[in-house]
Amino acid sequence: MEHYTHTTYAILGILTTECKSGYAIKQLIDRSLNHFWKISYGQIYPTLKIIVKDGLAEVHISSQKGKPDRNEYFLTSKGIETLKNWLEGPIDQIPIERNEILLKLFFGRYQSKESTVFLLEDYKQKLDARYQTYESIEQAISKYQDNGEDSLYWLFTLDYGKRVTKAAIDWCTFTLEKISDQEE
Known part of the structure; x- marks a missing residue:
């Protein structure tokens, strides 16, 4: 094949x-x-x-x-x-994420804490916007059930995106709190 x-x-x-x-x-x-x-x-x-x-x-x-x-x-x-x-068939491999914020944070000690906070807050804001987009897509899919059996599977993939985005938002909040605690 x-x-x-x-x-x-x-x-x-x-x-x-x-x-x-x-x-x-x-x-x-x-x-x-x-x-x-x-x-x-x-x-x-x-x-x-x-x-x-x-x-x-x-x-x-x-x-x-x-x-x-x-x-x-x-x-x-x-x-x-x-x-x-x-x-x-089985998946070939677990996806490897390329995430610029993680790369920058990994080397974060070479930037100011203010820059780190700015990057994390900006990232969190973009994640919030993405989450809102997912919410809108979910409403549109749920509203138009013309898609038949496909819509159930579309909602599964959308739920994954929402959960990953929500976890990333929570991570930003946690990380920003830790950085704030360090400054005290």
């Missing part, structure tokens, strides 16, 4: 939704996957080309009145089977 990149599997998964064009795929990525999986616009079309070449999807041309024709992609049975096999 051919081994594809995670981007290929992500796009195969997206093709199980109502998103069938490159543009629609990019919109879905920006609205949802981008919170936990980055795919650049420049990766979408080359990946779609591979998917079609390997018989995992077929491309149909869709005519739109007053607009250029658009390519729409539909999974084949081989594409569905390939996605299913990947989904049911």
